[in-house]
Amino acid sequence: MGRILRPLISGGPYRALAFYVGELVLGIVAFVLLVVGWVLTLVFCITPLVVPLLIGLRIGVGLLAQAEAALVRGLLGVSVHPPVSSPAVGFWNRGLAVLRDPAFWKQQAHLLAAAPIALIPITVTYWALELVALPVWHRWADSTDVIGFIDVDSVSESLPFAAAGLVLLVVIAHLLGPYTAFSRRLGHRLLSGEPGRVLSPEERRARRLQALTIDALISTAIVIALVVIWALTSTRYFWPVWPLLALTLVVGIPGWVALVLERREISRLTLGSKAIAIQIGISAILAGFLVAVWAITTSGYFWPIWPILALVFVAVAHGAIVYARREHQIERLEESRAAAVDVQESELLRIERDLHDGAQARLVALGMSIGMAEEKLRTDPEGAQLLLAEARTDARQALEELRDLARGIRPPILTDRGLEAAIGALVTRAPLRVSLTVELEERPPAGVETAAYFVVAEALANAIKHSGATRVAISIRKIDDDLVAQVTDDGRGGADASGGGLAGLDQRVRALDGTLRVASPPGGPTTVRADLPCA
Amino acid sequence: MRVVIAEDLALLRDGLSRLLRDNGFEVVAAVEDGKALQRVIATEKPDVAIVDIRLPPTFRDEGVRAALEARRRTPETAILVVSQYVEQTYATELLADGRGGVGYLLKDRIMDVTEFVDAVRRVAEGGTALDPEVVAQLFSRRRDGPLERLTPRELEVLGLMAEGRSNAGIAQALVLTVGAVEKHVASILGKLDLPPSESDHRRVLAVLTYLQEDPER
Numbered sequence: 001m002g003r004i005l006r007p008l009i010s011g012g013p014y015r016a017l018a019f020y021v022g023e024l025v026l027g028i029v030a031f032v033l034l035v036v037g038w039v040l041t042l043v044f045c046i047t048p049l050v051v052p053l054l055i056g057l058r059i060g061v062g063l064l065a066q067a068e069a070a071l072v073r074g075l076l077g078v079s080v081h082p083p084v085s086s087p088a089v090g091f092w093n094r095g096l097a098v099l100r101d102p103a104f105w106k107q108q109a110h111l112l113a114a115a116p117i118a119l120i121p122i123t124v125t126y127w128a129l130e131l132v133a134l135p136v137w138h139r140w141a142d143s144t145d146v147i148g149f150i151d152v153d154s155v156s157e158s159l160p161f162a163a164a165g166l167v168l169l170v171v172i173a174h175l176l177g178p179y180t181a182f183s184r185r186l187g188h189r190l191l192s193g194e195p196g197r198v199l200s201p202e203e204r205r206a207r208r209l210q211a212l213t214i215d216a217l218i219s220t221a222i223v224i225a226l227v228v229i230w231a232l233t234s235t236r237y238f239w240p241v242w243p244l245l246a247l248t249l250v251v252g253i254p255g256w257v258a259l260v261l262e263r264r265e266i267s268r269l270t271l272g273s274k275a276i277a278i279q280i281g282i283s284a285i286l287a288g289f290l291v292a293v294w295a296i297t298t299s300g301y302f303w304p305i306w307p308i309l310a311l312v313f314v315a316v317a318h319g320a321i322v323y324a325r326r327e328h329q330i331e332r333l334e335e336s337r338a339a340a341v342d343v344q345e346s347e348l349l350r351i352e353r354d355l356h357d358g359a360q361a362r363l364v365a366l367g368m369s370i371g372m373a374e375e376k377l378r379t380d381p382e383g384a385q386l387l388l389a390e391a392r393t394d395a396r397q398a399l400e401e402l403r404d405l406a407r408g409i410r411p412p413i414l415t416d417r418g419l420e421a422a423i424g425a426l427v428t429r430a431p432l433r434v435s436l437t438v439e440l441e442e443r444p445p446a447g448v449e450t451a452a453y454f455v456v457a458e459a460l461a462n463a464i465k466h467s468g469a470t471r472v473a474i475s476i477r478k479i480d481d482d483l484v485a486q487v488t489d490d491g492r493g494g495a496d497a498s499g500g501g502l503a504g505l506d507q508r509v510r511a512l513d514g515t516l517r518v519a520s521p522p523g524g525p526t527t528v529r530a531d532l533p534c535a
Numbered sequence: 536m537r538v539v540i541a542e543d544l545a546l547l548r549d550g551l552s553r554l555l556r557d558n559g560f561e562v563v564a565a566v567e568d569g570k571a572l573q574r575v576i577a578t579e580k581p582d583v584a585i586v587d588i589r590l591p592p593t594f595r596d597e598g599v600r601a602a603l604e605a606r607r608r609t610p611e612t613a614i615l616v617v618s619q620y621v622e623q624t625y626a627t628e629l630l631a632d633g634r635g636g637v638g639y640l641l642k643d644r645i646m647d648v649t650e651f652v653d654a655v656r657r658v659a660e661g662g663t664a665l666d667p668e669v670v671a672q673l674f675s676r677r678r679d680g681p682l683e684r685l686t687p688r689e690l691e692v693l694g695l696m697a698e699g700r701s702n703a704g705i706a707q708a709l710v711l712t713v714g715a716v717e718k719h720v721a722s723i724l725g726k727l728d729l730p731p732s733e734s735d736h737r738r739v740l741a742v743l744t745y746l747q748e749d750p751e752r
Binding site for chain 1: 588589594595596619620622623624641642643646647672675
């Protein structure tokens with residue numbers, strides 16, 4: 001008996017019900033959002049408005065998914081954290097990035113599934129509670145209920161139903177366990193933060209071509225089928241012209257996109273921008289479509305002129321934007337080149353000075369000591385010995401200075417073994433807990449390697465010296481064509497990005513056309529992140 | 536004692552050969568790259584090979600790789616790696632098999648002829664010779680562990696032990712009696728919870744293993 005009733009006194013079923021009620025509410029909100037969002041997106045899909053719409057939709061879906069994840073964490077006890085996708089660079093790319101983000105689709109799937117899944121336990125529980133409440137209902141209200149085929153119109157008649165309701169509640173309490181296990185798995189699969197595998201450019205290309213082939217095959221099949229049906233039914237009016245026209249859009253637009261992506265020379269004609277080439281092509285296809293519709297229907301007033309003008313206007317505006325951005329990019333490249341020259345120049349200056357004041361001076365002293373020792377060798381052997389000992393000290397110090405200098409230019413182990421080993425060596429020397437993840441398939445260019453090394457070294461040194469941190473996490477990854485080096489500590493924050501070491505790093509990173517970001521709110525944590533282009 | 540040298544710079548190769556010959560070693564071969572080194576170790580089976588880290592063709596860590604490979608194939612040949620820089624990573628790799636008969640020194644140390652010759656002999660006889668800089672690197676990462684409990688003198692003794700010196704060598708370096716050194720050593724081993732050992736070499740290896748352990752674990 002105790003075992004049967006145990007679920008009723010444990011918190012599990014109540015938490016589960018609370019979870020499903022929350023899910024139901026979120027599911028309904030999500031449904032409305034998705035319907036409105038996608039309708040708007042589809043309506044505006046040939047205008048630039050589609051990008052802010054997609055981003056808005058992404059944010060909405062993201063927030064709802066966060067709320068769902070909070071429910072899963074709080075009430076089902078599974079640690080689920082929806083991934084935060086890194087924003088893409090460039091206007092159209094941002095929209096594309098939303099569509100390419102697997103987390104976006106998974107989260108939508110979960111949001112759509114939420115309401116139906118939640119509805120089942122809620123409805124059943126509602127029924128059971130209704131049955132249990134029957135006697136109470138009949139005590140005060142003098143009415144008849146129909147449960148199934150049976151009329152219930154008195155307290156005594158309702159008692160068995162109340163008992164059945166109680167049994168049903170116990171059964172529900174038992175079934176909620178496995179049911180929430182299913183929800184847990186679903187939440188873990190669809191909401192958790194394991195980022196989907198990033199496809200390589202070759203894989204993306206293969207998929208694109210495959211999709212296009214399937215598209216073309218299906219369209220051809222539909223056309224043939226329609227024409228055959230038309231021929232068999234032998235109506236005079238060639239009605240398949242309409243689905244045919246629609247299919248030219250369906251095949252033509254993806255076909256053009258694929259063509260532009262395959263053939264570089266096409267985008268070379270349009271400011272070198274693939275996006276413009278794609279847009280012009282799609283505009284032309286749409287214009288052709290509209291003209292064809294006009295020709296088939298009225299052939300009277302040439303109404304397609306207005307949408308065509310609009311398309312031309314949009315294309316020109318897009319071209320202007322791309323052109324302006326290109327100019328800006330050139331400006332930035334010039335700046336970063338100037339910064340690179342500056343960095344190099346000041347580094348060379350420093351090295352020259354170090355050599356001059358350090359090793360060179362020591363070697364001069366060494367030479368003098370040896371010369372004097374040579375003279376004293378016969379007359380004063382003991383004095384000669386002293387001088388030789390001095391010479392040896394000078395030689396050793398010169399070596400030490402040269403070694404430090406070389407290490408500052410590029411640590412030897414970085415040359416020998418690459419980033420992972422070099423940073424690994426830093427980490428083993430660090431007197432606090434450091435976790436290091438390096439995900440690189442090949443060695444990046446030497447300049448990038450050195451910059452990444454010094455970013456990590458400096459950030460780690462700062463964490464050790466100033467932050468009071470106990471843990472540091474270092475990650476070095478390849479994201480698209482960038483090497484991203486990130487150092488996070490759990491210290492007190494408040495690092496000054498414009499001061500000393502960090503400013504030097506910023507210059508070093510910018511010289512490679514990269515970006516250095518430092519986030520260090522008072523109270524921590526401090527994150528230093530460098531994005532270094534490898535191409 | 537028979538020695539092989541692997542060093543790509545003729546200036547250093549010849550200088551080192553002369554220095555060793557003057558001190559009673561027999562330099563059986565002086566080669567320029569890792570492949571040649573492995574070959575002469577296999578054929579000549581010298582007592583010790585003195586190897587530069589950076590060797591042709593890549594001038595990266597060929598020397599360490601060749602030395603490790605030679606050590607695997609010809610365990611009886613001791614290896615002394617010399618370099619313009621020290622990396623604890625390489626020291627760890629060289630010491631990984633826990634057998635002794637390895638050394639890792641900065642080229643600067645060659646200038647101190649007596650000590651260098653002493654280190655070559657020690658390594659050839661199955662001992663170790665670690666550069667004080669490597670030892671300092673090892674110390675720095677265990678700053679807040681049981682090393683804190685050692686007195687400054689004991690830390691000095693431990694450092695010299697880690698470099699691979701015998702009790703007599705430590706006594707000489709610190710101007711102490713051998714008896715005093717022995718007392719310090721016993722106290723250090725006690726504080727670090729290491730077993731006392733009769734042989735100098737084995738004791739050194741225990742100390743090095745201790746220093747290389749991950750302090751987090």
